[in-house]
Amino acid sequence: ETGVTQTPRHLVMGMTNKKSLKCEQHLGHNAMYWYKQSAKKPLELMFVYNFKEQTENNSVPSRFSPECPNSSHLFLHLHTLQPEDSALYLCASSSSGTGSYEQYFGPGTRLTVT
């Protein structure tokens, strides 16, 4: 256990559905991240939040909508996804102000778009 939890662990959704992924960290961190992990590709950083403010959006399609209500919670709202969006979505957190740069990851949500 890394102190970062994600729900659900598995999700199957149709292209017209709307669903949300949830991430929660219990480490007192103030930066949170969404990554997409596809087979045979490097991890792709999607969004970065620092103290609840979005500080990075890596040209992610608008069908992915992040939300960070506080430093402990991060959501990824999904709508009208495409089959190529099927992947493992990883959440991570890190601490700023301590000079510690490592990120702690959750177990991921395996998303299948049908």
Add this chain to the structure above:
Amino acid sequence: AQTVTQSQPEMSVQEAETVTLSCTYDTSESDYYLFWYKQPPSRQMILVIRQEAYKQQNATENRFSVNFQKAAKSFSLKISDSQLGDAAMYFCAYSHGDYTGANSKLTFGKGITLSVRP
């Protein structure tokens, strides 16, 4: 832009033997951090070891150690006395956060799948 290259997609090691996983990176920064992450089949990414670029001494964590060659921009991971539980995908990662540690974005390599033969 920073890049991280792991050119070996797969490696195999006999249990109790030593294996070295390679990683090279490219950056114009002088101050940065390097990491090795492990992702077992259960999929939870775990930090294995970290190296600060300003430190000349190679980091060590129990059976895991790195060979950090700053001039060559090389950062290899050595696993000694390999165990069955070491079987996983290993990712090399680079970070150049600001001095506060905020926005410590990680750039990952493609990863290498390590199998351990009993």
